[in-house]
Amino acid sequence: MYVVRYYLIRRLLLIFPTLLVVSIVVFLLSKIVPQDPVLSQLRFSATDIWDGREVNSEALYSSTYLEMGLDLPNFYFSVLPDNYPSNLNAISNWQDKKLIKALITQGYNFDQIDPLIHCLSRLRIGEENAELIQTFYNSAIINQLSVISDLELQQVVAELDENKSTYFVPSIRWHGLDNQYHQWLSSTLQGQFGRSFISGKTALSQVSTAMLWTLAITLPAILITYTLGLIVGYVLGRNPKGKKERVLNHFFYLIYSIPMFWLASLLVVYFTTNDHGAWTNIFPSVGIDIYPGSSTTSQIWMNYHRLLLPIICISIVYVAYIARLFRRSILDERQATYVMTAYAKGLSDDEVLRKHIVPNAMLPLITLMVGSFPRALGGSVVIELIFNVPGVGRLLYDSLGLADWNIVFCIVMTISLVTIIAYLLGDFLYALVDPRIRYE
Amino acid sequence: MIRGLRKYGLKPWQLISLMTFLLVGILSEFLAHDKYLICLDSGVSFFVSCEYCNRGIAPPIPYRYNSIDKNNRGVSPLGKQQVASVYYRHWLGTDKLGRDVLAGVIEGAQVAVGIGFFSMLLSVIIGLLFGYLSGFLGDDSIRISWLGFLLLISCTCLFLFYFSYMVSPIRWLLLLSLMPLWLIGVTFFSTVETNKLGITIPLDIMVMRLIELFRSMPIIFIILVLLVLIAKPGYWSVIIIIAIVRWPTVTRYIRAEILKIKEQNFIQAAKMIGLSNRKIFIEQVLPMAISPVLVVCAFGFSSAILTESTLSFLGIGLPVEQVSWGSLLSQSRSDINSWWLVLFPGLMIYFSIYLFNTIGDTASEYLRGEVES
Numbered sequence: 001m002y003v004v005r006y007y008l009i010r011r012l013l014l015i016f017p018t019l020l021v022v023s024i025v026v027f028l029l030s031k032i033v034p035q036d037p038v039l040s041q042l043r044f045s046a047t048d049i050w051d052g053r054e055v056n057s058e059a060l061y062s063s064t065y066l067e068m069g070l071d072l073p074n075f076y077f078s079v080l081p082d083n084y085p086s087n088l089n090a091i092s093n094w095q096d097k098k099l100i101k102a103l104i105t106q107g108y109n110f111d112q113i114d115p116l117i118h119c120l121s122r123l124r125i126g127e128e129n130a131e132l133i134q135t136f137y138n139s140a141i142i143n144q145l146s147v148i149s150d151l152e153l154q155q156v157v158a159e160l161d162e163n164k165s166t167y168f169v170p171s172i173r174w175h176g177l178d179n180q181y182h183q184w185l186s187s188t189l190q191g192q193f194g195r196s197f198i199s200g201k202t203a204l205s206q207v208s209t210a211m212l213w214t215l216a217i218t219l220p221a222i223l224i225t226y227t228l229g230l231i232v233g234y235v236l237g238r239n240p241k242g243k244k245e246r247v248l249n250h251f252f253y254l255i256y257s258i259p260m261f262w263l264a265s266l267l268v269v270y271f272t273t274n275d276h277g278a279w280t281n282i283f284p285s286v287g288i289d290i291y292p293g294s295s296t297t298s299q300i301w302m303n304y305h306r307l308l309l310p311i312i313c314i315s316i317v318y319v320a321y322i323a324r325l326f327r328r329s330i331l332d333e334r335q336a337t338y339v340m341t342a343y344a345k346g347l348s349d350d351e352v353l354r355k356h357i358v359p360n361a362m363l364p365l366i367t368l369m370v371g372s373f374p375r376a377l378g379g380s381v382v383i384e385l386i387f388n389v390p391g392v393g394r395l396l397y398d399s400l401g402l403a404d405w406n407i408v409f410c411i412v413m414t415i416s417l418v419t420i421i422a423y424l425l426g427d428f429l430y431a432l433v434d435p436r437i438r439y440e
Numbered sequence: 441m442i443r444g445l446r447k448y449g450l451k452p453w454q455l456i457s458l459m460t461f462l463l464v465g466i467l468s469e470f471l472a473h474d475k476y477l478i479c480l481d482s483g484v485s486f487f488v489s490c491e492y493c494n495r496g497i498a499p500p501i502p503y504r505y506n507s508i509d510k511n512n513r514g515v516s517p518l519g520k521q522q523v524a525s526v527y528y529r530h531w532l533g534t535d536k537l538g539r540d541v542l543a544g545v546i547e548g549a550q551v552a553v554g555i556g557f558f559s560m561l562l563s564v565i566i567g568l569l570f571g572y573l574s575g576f577l578g579d580d581s582i583r584i585s586w587l588g589f590l591l592l593i594s595c596t597c598l599f600l601f602y603f604s605y606m607v608s609p610i611r612w613l614l615l616l617s618l619m620p621l622w623l624i625g626v627t628f629f630s631t632v633e634t635n636k637l638g639i640t641i642p643l644d645i646m647v648m649r650l651i652e653l654f655r656s657m658p659i660i661f662i663i664l665v666l667l668v669l670i671a672k673p674g675y676w677s678v679i680i681i682i683a684i685v686r687w688p689t690v691t692r693y694i695r696a697e698i699l700k701i702k703e704q705n706f707i708q709a710a711k712m713i714g715l716s717n718r719k720i721f722i723e724q725v726l727p728m729a730i731s732p733v734l735v736v737c738a739f740g741f742s743s744a745i746l747t748e749s750t751l752s753f754l755g756i757g758l759p760v761e762q763v764s765w766g767s768l769l770s771q772s773r774s775d776i777n778s779w780w781l782v783l784f785p786g787l788m789i790y791f792s793i794y795l796f797n798t799i800g801d802t803a804s805e806y807l808r809g810e811v812e813s
Binding site for chain 1: 597598601605649652653655656657658660661664665668669671742746749750753754769772773776777779782783786789790793794797798801
């Protein structure tokens with residue numbers, strides 16, 4: 001047991017670095033996806049600019065950008081080519097940023113681009129050059145500027161061309177604690193996940209509501225799956241060579257391969273309408289009734305008849321899976337030498353099965369069962385989409401599409417934490433139940 | 441090859457269905473097309489439109505997956521159809537736009553075969569590589585000098601840096617081809633004996649940590665982020681995404697199998713007589729690992745088909761104009777009364793998954809020694 005305890009303590013300590021790495025990976029992923037968080041924020045908060053009126057949209061964009069704290073560097077340090085500015089995020093004007101990025105990738109140095117931007121913004125006020133400068137902003141081809149006869153501009157362009165380099169070397173810059181990741185991490189550690197852009201609610205409350213909906217489906221499904229799965233697996237493994245068992249085994253194998261989204265579609269098409277005869281209209285039609293004002297738990301309770309179909313759908317596929325696994329496990333245990341010993345003691349078939357084989361055969365299922373809880377928390381996007389349940393899977397799916405990263409962070413970090421703890425718990429239970437286990 | 445697969449206990453019906461599935465997928469363009477396959481009017485020409493050809497070889501199904509029959513929109517396979525002859529009948533009905541479901545199902549087979557095969561191949565290659573690193577080499581096989589270690593780290597960092605900021609594709613390719621060579625070179629030339637000064641690279645721990653990192657994030661999050669990252673996903677990006685999602689499972693399985701093989705006496709003996717690691721792996725371990733790899737391939741195929749059809753069903757992944765089983769099925773969501781749109785593409789997904797699952801199962805039973813060859 002000493003070795004096991006040592007192993008488990010080491011694993012327990014490893015939770016923190018793993019979570020830290022997950023948080024870094026997820027955060028950096030959110031920074032490199034080609035989505036503009038400011039635009040999706042504006043789309044839901046200020047509808048004015050999308051009506052075509054464009055109420056000073058550039059200034060609005062910049063102020064929202066600064067408000068969201070996007071002007072800070074992404075991480076504690078950055079490794080960038082030497083012609084990059086130390087903090088590209090500090091440029092809040094998206095047109096300028098686009099131009100600067102395009103010019104930097106062509107090899108121009110940022111120190112010379114900065115005066116160019118100033119010069120252009122001065123020239124843009126005059127009517128004559130505005131169109132030319134706009135085309136330059138879109139194409140980022142320096143030669144186009146030669147048409148404009150402005151002494152200062154030509155000087156800047158000449159300097160720009162002079163300092164253009166064909167190669168670049170990495171330069172490492174240290175940004176200190178004043179960066180977006182650090183701010184996000186420290187507010188997360190205080191339990192503040194921020195707000196959703198879309199609904200304006202706090203991420204934590206929205207995610208916990210969604211989790212209640214998801215658990216309302218997945219927890220009963222897990223209960224059904226493991227009870228029925230173990231019973232069926234026991235029946236199948238009791239007499240594996242029997243004719244009835246073999247037919248039943250194959251039947252469950254047929255069920256096991258059914259894609260869940262197909263089963264769900266079939267159930268919806270055949271069992272929720274009157275089209276195929278009145279007797280097939282067993283279940284209520286898809287969708288959730290929202291009763292405004294009542295709490296989530298009471299809403300779930302009032303919708304319970306509508307959650308039956310998704311629960312059945314998930315259970316059918318997983319019962320077959322667990323049953324087959326348990327049968328397999330029983331068959332494997334039959335080969336063990338302790339079974340022979342048990343027979344030699346004079347135990348009957350039934351006693352050997354119940355007292356010796358089944359307890360041992362259930363061991364591999366422990367890890368599986370514990371591991372199914374984080375999956376249950378995450379929900380299934382397909383099931384939630386088909387049955388229109390406002391669960392975690394659908395929330396994650398929608399939030400990612402709309403760049404609502406506060407929600408995404410909240411969901412992913414919660415599920416990661418639960419997953420890591422569940423795997424640890426699985427190992428711990430396994431060691432507790434089976435004294436033979438020695439982790440090295 | 442058939443005899444080879446028979447050796448692993450595969451039943452004739454599995455082999456026949458497998459061959460049919462692969463053939464339909466590969467020959468989909470010749471099975472369902474709205475043009476004459478071969479026109480014999482004047483000389484021999486291929487894929488000629490019906491209006492310009494009188495004599496020739498027509499495909500078995502006179503519709504392509506994207507050809508639209510205006511007269512038959514959303515017709516049921518059992519209902520009345522306005523067609524010229526039985527040859528033009530829509531055997532599995534049509535969707536709302538008037539596209540033939542049978543042609544769509546055949547096109548879907550092509551997508552399933554292609555995406556299933558290539559993503560399975562990719563994930564098995566990654567799995568074998570990482571299985572070799574973590575299962576076979578393990579934590580204490582590779583010991584390199586400090587100089588080699590520093591070179592390795594700095595070059596990997598430089599490679600990653602230039603890889604992410606390079607613009608020209610030719611320089612990319614150059615780097616891509618040079619870097620692995622460099623990595624292998626440094627690793628092999630700076631390998632030192634256990635008693636010399638150096639650092640042991642814990643390959644097993646590194647790979648297992650990476651897998652743990654992958655497994656602690658929800659799969660759907662990984663898929664969705666990758667899809668957003670790619671911005672315009674196509675055929676090959678879906679293959680790569682499926683392989684990225686799949687490789688941890690494959691690696692864990694192959695690693696476990698390699699660990700089992702490594703325990704056996706003849707491997708120990710080969711080590712005793714001083715054969716090199718690579719030689720032992722290629723000549724002794726790989727031949728033993730064929731049937732686990734076969735198991736992984738079969739399950740990889742079925743899981744790739746499932747993932748691809750799920751993604752297409754959700755309307756993400758493959759481009760909208762690409763017809764696949766999942767996208768056919770997803771049409772039933774807006775059109776709940778078209779039972780044929782749910783039934784037939786779904787049956788195809790189901791049968792292919794079932795087929796590959798049974799093949800994988802038979803192969804793993806063979807692996808346990810339950811099937812006599």
